[in-house]
Amino acid sequence: MKENKMGTMEMKKLILTMSFPIMISMLVQALYNIVDSMFVARVSETALAAVSLCYPIQMILVAVACGTGVGVNALLSRYLGEKRYKEANQIALHGIFLALCNWIVFAILGIFFSEAFLRLFSSDEQILQMGIHYMKICTIFSFGVFVQITYERIMQSTGNTIYNMIIQGVGALINIILDPIFIFGYFGLPAFGVTGAAIATVIGQIIAMIIGIVITQKKIKEVKVHPKEWKFDMQLIGKIYRISFPAILMQSIMSFMTVFMNMILIPFSALAVSVFSIYYKLQQFVFMAVLGMNNALIPIISYNYGARKKERILEAIRFSLLISTLIMAIGTIIFQLFPKELLYLFDAKENMLAIGIPALRIISISFIFAGVSMVLCSVFQALGHANQSLYITLLRQLILLIPLTWGMAQSFGLDTSWIAFIITEVVCAGLSILILQRIKRKTIMKIN
Structure with a gap:
């Protein structure tokens, strides 16, 4: 078989x-979140x-x-x-099998624990009822997003990424079209309101899943996905999760940080x-490009x-750091120049602008340093x-960021607390570079 383009x-x-x-597909994904x-x-x-809760x-x-999917992708x-x-x-x-197992777990959690989770943050009955309906729909029907993402990672592992754009683009477009239909009636x-937003989301995910299955079966030649050939292998699952578990924790940490x-x-x-929820969704436009x-x-x-x-590994690292820096610099400029216009997208009034404008401008200074850590991770x-x-993600999202934010908020007020993001990202970018130098000596440079 001819060598894959990733090697040539x-x-x-x-x-x-x-x-x-x-x-493009991840930016579209960020668009429909917004x-x-x-x-x-x-x-x-x-x-x-x-919805924010x-x-x-x-x-x-x-x-x-x-x-x-990271474990499936890397091993594949x-x-x-x-x-x-x-x-x-x-x-x-096995990646598809694990996707279905994960869906069952989240469906059970959504059915039985949605209310308990939301009551941690609010006692407002109106907020609670809206949130419970939204969360239950998104978890019970989450098989769409689990299977969709698995098929996307299978395609990525073979070097076929154009199909990812199609899958996520179609799913997001359907969500965007259905949102006003279901929300406002x-x-x-x-008019379903918040419940309508959840319905639109899961319909888009399920259609994207179906497209992913069809494209993989018809177009991806390097990998054969035939369920009849599946043989349960606990060792293989262990190999997947040795890579996946840190990646799951890394991405889950973002949720705990929130x-x-x-x-x-x-x-x-x-x-x-x-x-903060609005900021997080806005910064996805910048961060999703680097994550893509x-x-x-x-x-x-x-x-x-x-x-x-x-040499190909070293060149890939250098060029990716350059592209990441460029993307993050553009994001910083946009957040510095147009914070009010970004907040107006969410029908912001004066009291929201008073909090939001300083937050967007201060946090965006950290973007370039965050990009370095993200690429190296x-x-x-x-x-x-x-x-x-x-380790780096724990520092970025929890161990450094949360205590710093809390301490600065208590001592100096809300506006000053956002500086914790800058301090955290500078420290973690420096540590990431030091770890890269050690891994280069022990791993990359020993390749013959």
Whole structure:
């Protein structure tokens, strides 16, 4: 079989051609998260607060799906680089099996624990009822997003990323179209409000899942996904989760960070919680572009590590850091120049602008440093050093950030507390560079 393009194509071209479709698909994904909130904000501030409180659970759900996909992606790419095609097929089949298992777990949690979770943050019955309906729908029907993401990672591992753009683009477009229909009640439908936003979300995910299954079966030749050939292998699941578990924790940490930030901000006002939720969704436009590149970078480095191509690995790292810095610099400029216009997207009034404008301008200074850590964490995962990624992410999202934010908020007030993001990202970028130098000596430079 002819060698995959990940081992032969000029590296800059390879990264750009593989990254661009994933970036577009993830930016579309970020767009529909924002559109959801934009429509919900026009229902009421209470509705926006309900969806904002549910958002960490949605993030954890996606973290488990994407984190499991990282293990599937990295192993699949490595086996393809080593020409071990039977093992690669089994990795793909076990990835689908794990996606279904994860869905069952979240469906059970959503049915029985949605109310208990939301009562941690609010006693407002209107917010609670809206949030419970929203969360139950998103978890019970989450099989769509779990299976969709698994098939996307299977495609990425073979170097086919254009299909990711199609899958996520169609799913997001359907969600955006259905949002106002279900939320406000068009074409004879009743106005479902927040519940309508959840219905639109899961319909988009399920349709995207179906498209992913069809494309993989018809277009992806390197990996054969035939359920009849699946043979349960606990060792294989162990291999997947040795890579996936740190990745799941890394992405879940973002959800826990949001929960803790909500706890820090709620004493100031419920509006502060909504502002942070809005910031988080806005910054996804910037961060998702880098994450899209990272999703391409992991299989590229894994493949070339399996194929023992040292110079290609080093070139991939250098070029990815350059692209990340450029993307984050553009994001910083936009947040510095247009914070008011960004907040107006969410029907912001003067009290929200007073909190939101300083938050967006201060936090965005940290973007470039965050980009360095994000790229290098993906490099560590691809080279089999997933624990180092976990350590850096723990520092970025919890161990440094939360105590710093709390301490500065208590001592100096809400506006000053955002400086904690800058301090945290500078420290973690420096540590990431030091870890990279050690891994280069012990892993990359020893490749013959």
